[in-house]
Amino acid sequence: MxxxxxxxxxxxxxxxxxxxxxxxxxxxxxxxxxxxxxxxxxxxxxxxxxxYQGLTFFTEFRLSPQAVVAGFKFYGHFFKELLRSNLSMAAIVLSPPLPISPAIVKVRTRLKSRMGRLMLANSITLTPGTMTVAMEGEWLYIHCVRLDDSDLEAATREIVSEFEPYLEVMYG
Amino acid sequence: MDIIGAILLLGGASFLFLGSLGLIRMPDVYNRIQAGTKATTLGTLLVLLGTALIQPQWSLKLLLIGVFLLFTNPLSSQVLANAAHRSKVRKSELTSIDDLEADREQQS
Amino acid sequence: MAEILIYLAATLTALALLMALARFIMGPSPADRVVAFDVMTIVAITGIIFAALAEGRGIYLDVALVYGLLSFLGVIVIARFLEKGF
Known part of the structure; x- marks a missing residue:
């Protein structure tokens, strides 16, 4: 700003x-x-x-009932995903052959606001097998522990689409 | 209540253990960061929750620690991953695609 | 019963700390060490919370909070240093 x-x-x-x-x-x-x-x-x-020019949790937050509802839904979904990501990570770590196929892919996001993008990057980092490595404008570079090579387009779309709808309502 | 709290503590501690195990077993920095940060975040959150159940009068402060960790943990792992990538730390041979490296080379 | 579970959990946490320490010593790159250090501090925060539980003193939680804050700053600064040097 x-x-x-x-x-x-x-x-x-x-x-x-x-x-x-x-x-x-x-x-x-x-x-x-x-x-x-x-x-x-x-x-x-x-x-x-x-x-005051820095970012806080409520910076650019839209003060509307829909945004608040989306916020609660976002956190509900988020904690569910956090649990799931840890269970899948535990399964990978505990299986002897270590079944991983890492890759760094780039994904475009629809979100415009800075805080929305930051929250998206953070959520991606904490969900199943993915981690944000860098952010350049609307492009996010994401490291995946296990990438499905067969359908790259769909696999990358899936990474952002989980949280984007909620964050779009919350921050725009 | 104490029993439920203790079970949560045990669950959290096992996630911490698994995270560290991942740290040992994973082949390169990026996968280690993934295994390390995710498991420890959930593990610590579970431990905080369990402690809040055992000692309810501490819940506010525990909540503060939890919120703080939830925001700083992914951030520090992202910054670390970015730093590792910039300083060209070796990637595992299993890595199939690296869009970031391709784009950075194009720019320079 | 609850006591035993808590001791078991504390033991697991100590083991986690030891394994992170092993990665810290093994390296091989500086980034690996920083990751191990990050994990060690988070595990140590849990350790402090266990200490608070065992002693029944809530003041230890402030120690955990400040420790988390400082370790976060430390990791960020070291990562910046790895990126471009001072």
Whole structure:
């Protein structure tokens, strides 16, 4: 984000970052005493003033009911996939011949927002046998432990299509 | 409650163990990162959950650690994989395709 | 019963730490060592949580949190260094 960002967006980013930091402060300090709260407000405000152009979880999040529902669905799906990826990885590691056929392939994503892409890359890293190695614009380079050579197009499409629909609603 | 928590702890610890086993067995850096980061993320999350069941008054702090790990773990593995690829660490002979290397060579 | 399971889990965690240490020593490339180091710190966080459970002291969790934070920064910095040197 650069200086051409509209004023309203900058204000929103600042408030979002401030709220996130303050929430973390509350969880960390675990107390509601007035002096602790004041220190929290001052420190969070200072940090948000310096870093509001960075990324937080809610940056570019669309504040609509659909986005919130998609968020919950995303996390439900995500944890299911995390469990599945670990079980398949455990099966690979435990089988003596080590059945792997690694490859680095590139995939295009439809997502436009920075945070959406970041979340997509992170989710891909934590799902079955795939890991994001690099990101250049709309292209993601993904390392797979086991790639199906027979149908490359479909195999790569499958990697992104699992999370893209949710993230598209959440971040665009 | 204690028993369920302890079982979760055991499950998490076994995933940590499997992750480290993968770290030993996998043939090259990229596969090691994959085996290492995935299993340890889930393993630690399960251990956190189990601890929260055994000591409920710690749940907030455990949640904080969990959220933090969930965000930083994949990020650090991605940065590492990218660094390894840039510094041209040897890939396993099993690797069939490398689009990234092809594209980087084209650019330079 | 729960006690035994927890001790078993702690033992498995210690074994995981040892295996990651083995990879750390074997290498062969610097990147391998950094991966092993990353895994070791995550396993160590679990170890700290086991220590907190065994001692019943919640303050150890803060140690785990700060340790995770610092190890993340460390891994990022070393990865940057591997990429292009200082």
């Amino acid at each position: 650069n200086s051409t960002t509209p004023e309203i967006h900058r204000k929103r980013d600042f408030i979002i970052l401030f709220a996130t930091l303050f929430l973390f402060w509350l969880l960390l300090s675990n107390s509601l005493a007035v002096d602790v709260l004041i220190i929290g407000v001052v420190v969070s405000a200072f940090i948000s003033l310096v870093f």
